Amino acid sequence: MVDVELDGDPWRTMPADAVVRSGLLVGRELDRGAARTLARELRRFKALGAAVTALRHRDLSSQRLDQRLASRGVGPVARADALAALERSGVIDDNRAAEGRARGLAQRGQGDAAIRFRLEEEGFAAEVVADALAQLDPEVDRARALVVRRGRGPATARWLASRGFDADVVESAMGEFAPEA
Numbered sequence: 001m002v003d004v005e006l007d008g009d010p011w012r013t014m015p016a017d018a019v020v021r022s023g024l025l026v027g028r029e030l031d032r033g034a035a036r037t038l039a040r041e042l043r044r045f046k047a048l049g050a051a052v053t054a055l056r057h058r059d060l061s062s063q064r065l066d067q068r069l070a071s072r073g074v075g076p077v078a079r080a081d082a083l084a085a086l087e088r089s090g091v092i093d094d095n096r097a098a099e100g101r102a103r104g105l106a107q108r109g110q111g112d113a114a115i116r117f118r119l120e121e122e123g124f125a126a127e128v129v130a131d132a133l134a135q136l137d138p139e140v141d142r143a144r145a146l147v148v149r150r151g152r153g154p155a156t157a158r159w160l161a162s163r164g165f166d167a168d169v170v171e172s173a174m175g176e177f178a179p180e181a
Contacts, residue, residue, distance in 0.1 A: 066083060
């Protein structure tokens, strides 16, 4: 943080990044152009701070992060600048975020349809969702593991179907544990 004086009197304490990027120097006149530049840099700094705060607990899609910033009153130019900076630095990566989210949902017993729905609802593009699903263990293997854990029966079949597993996958996973005739 930098203490800025105006006409020799304390004016404001501002982020050093905004002061440097706006070109404020000791003795420089704060004319209309310099004031606009400083205001733009302050908006950019606040947008970046809000974005980092939103990402504090888990990765978000760039679309969801843009929506969060908009709901906090961040203007479109500042949002675009903040998102671009975070994408360049690798903080925002839709592929990584979607893969991690898909993996977490699969570990909690979700099928591909439920995972696809959830990821698309969270703002990930269809091709990113497809890539994330391709990184998971096959759906039928996940369903088989759940049948082993929960037991074979109609209740387990209904539970798998309610968790977004495809009907053919449920049938396949349940059929493999049928008693031999």
